Amino acid sequence: MKICPKCGKENSNNSEYCEFCGTKLSITEEDFKWVVIATTENQFEADIIKNLLEANGIDVMIKRPGAGIGGSAVLSNPLMGSAGAWNVHVAQIDMEKAEKLLDKENILEEEDNGTP
Numbered sequence: 001m002k003i004c005p006k007c008g009k010e011n012s013n014n015s016e017y018c019e020f021c022g023t024k025l026s027i028t029e030e031d032f033k034w035v036v037i038a039t040t041e042n043q044f045e046a047d048i049i050k051n052l053l054e055a056n057g058i059d060v061m062i063k064r065p066g067a068g069i070g071g072s073a074v075l076s077n078p079l080m081g082s083a084g085a086w087n088v089h090v091a092q093i094d095m096e097k098a099e100k101l102l103d104k105e106n107i108l109e110e111e112d113n114g115t116p
Helices: 043-055 092-104
Strands: 034-042 060-063 081-091
Touching (some): 043 060, 043 081, 043 092, 081 092
Antiparallel strands (some): 060 081
16 A cells, blocks of 8 residues: 555555545655746735645745845735735646646636637
């Protein structure tokens, strides 16, 4: 039996993914690298995506591209958060699950024709 590293449930030896939570059963260090799943126009949109993913058991990190010392308080809006691009990151291991969830909720834009 293979034990899932995420939910701890037993799976059959020939399973590649957990039958209960969908996590890859044989994982490597590469699986835990952060990858960008979406770029939003402001912090508010990034927070919505973050909350949706976390509610479905996916670890998420949001940050501004190139953020560092310098502050962006001038670009802040009390309702929308900081203006400007925000990247939403998930672990490589959760990328497929996150993409399916965001696609199901019509959050990811269609690449081929440019429409949401």
